């Protein structure tokens with residue numbers, strides 16, 4: 001992965017609205033149109049109504065004209081890595097191929113690389129509907 005995706009995720013994290021968890025997260029997608037789309041988590045006082053950084057980035061990608069995730073970086077401000085949660089894995093899967101790489105980052109850089117198939121094996125895919 002080129003450094004720019006890590007930096008884009010780290011920059012996006014600054015836009016997080018996470019006053020409740022105090023766990024800012026940033027995500028960056030390189031899409032099939034060659035552009036980089038970013039997102040941060042956006043929480044809400046009505047706790048279930050907030051959402052993760054990954055769907056913010058996916059929404060930006062779709063509205064910007066991208067259709068497929070080529071690669072993706074995710075970073076959390078705290079020291080721990082932030083593997084996408086279950087719901088995010090399903091959302092990413094909709095726009096990814098099995099081998100699409102997800103880079104789990106910390107403040108220093110990429111610490112672990114996984115594919116979406118590793119994160120979400122035996123998944124419910126769009127082609128199931130025929």
Ligand SMILES: O=c1ccn([C@H]2C[C@H](O)[C@@H](CO)O2)c(=O)[nH]1
Nearest residue numbers: 021023025041052053084085088
């Ligand atoms: O994959 C994940 C998991 C969690 N969060 C956010 C949701 C919430 O705002 C905060 C703490 O769970 O982290 C993400 O953005 N992405």
Ligand SMILES: [Zn+2]
Nearest residue numbers: 052084085088
């Ligand atoms: Zn999530």
